[in-house]
Amino acid sequence: MKRLANKVAVITGAASGIGAATAKLFSYEGAKVVIADLRAKEAEQTAASIRDAGGDAIAIPTDISNAEQVQVLFEKTIDIYGYLNILHCNAGVLMIGSADTPSDEHWYKTLSVNLTGTYLCVKYGIPKLKQTQHSTIIITSSVSGLMGEPDLMAYDTVKGGLVNLTRQLAVEYAKDGIRVNSVCPGWIDTPFNDPIYELTPLDESSLGEIIPLARQGTPAEIAYAVLFLASEEASYITGHNLVVDGGLTAKL
Template sequence: MTETAEAPATPLSLTGRVALVTGAGHGIGRASALALARAGALVVASDLDLEGATETERLIRSAGHAGVAAAADVTDEDAMRAVVDDIVGTHGRLDIVHANAGVLMAGTALTQTLDEWDKTFTVNVRGTFLTARAVLPQMIEQKSGAIIITASVSGLIGEPDLAAYNASKGALVNLTRQLAVEYAEHGIRVNGICPGWIETGFNDPVLGHLDSEELDQLVGQQVPLGRQGTAEDIAPSVVFLASDWARYITGQLLPIDGGLTSM
């Protein structure tokens, strides 16, 4: 009979670990950075918008936790390598990465401009790929690591007026699986989260034209729990997937959508 390891210590803790969160200047990225810090990780909150990242650092530190802001363009390979080199040079390791940076631009196959299509894939797919490429050498050397990719329910289903976004998030769904299979032998786990409608302003290009009554009606029709989610609804799953409690989970996509994809 195969010997099983002991269950992880309770409560869930990330003490002693170093985490990088991209797109941490607002929304899901900020909530994730705060939650990882509360769980004990030292968090590097990176964003193209340094002001936003710095505010996330302030919130982490004001709560008594360890956080650092960094300016980073996920679409720039040299910039991502520099951020990772700085983290490893300063802290000696990198245990957790939440690859969260992304954009949403509405459009159909007939109305989406090529510039919008290219930018969507550049940020969402190339940016996530370059983030993984930057962090994997250190995690391979450590023989451990957890990468959490922000995909979307938009990568699991088809939606009107979201041609580029649906396609890019579908790519992230399978990139998550590919990375998980490729790097499992090095002790690296790769999982994805698939948020539904989250009330951060990110979905405004699609939902912004609706007044509050119309939005409530639409949400009521399509989301069994009857409300949009919040960034704080997403963050605990990131912490879980980063932790030893998820040590036998890799290559999985977790919908966090109030039941939307079950309709």
């Protein structure tokens, strides 16, 4: 029996990277997957690749910082599939800057996408999740939410907010049978980190010296962590922030 057989999952930021890897893994495990992403063309390509492999997936272009679009996302999901079991709040942006250097636009955009966007997804997703048994939310936070880092003021701030949002939601909605957890990835080999490489001395070699496992992680390795938290194997886990970082934070 596949772990997510007949489950319906909405995954934000699923056109590429961790979101796409999770969508494909969820489909392999039997889920019907909604690919929600601002990039409409790439989202449809991810959905098409899942369908080509025999899975059930649709793409719904969504700006998660826009309340109306998020509301439509969940309404369309219910219209097409009838119910919702899993919400993976994965979409996010990364912008470089310190307290005295970033533009106001960078600060507000980081908050509006990473933090407010996640809030909007849970706001409109939770009423749908309440209608099914044993539903779950998984939020993509980061090890950046567990520590302070140079040049990542806005990013560290919002990821720290997601760590505690996970705890708050878990406590609030346990009575409704909704489990809420997060994954905190470390350095993962995706283009998401390109802004850091462009503006800092960090590169693949120096990361190998920082990370105890001496390499970056892969999107698939995060996807397997998300799958575990979404499955019944994690039925007694809620309010937890699962660190997947190759041992990076163990050195702190």
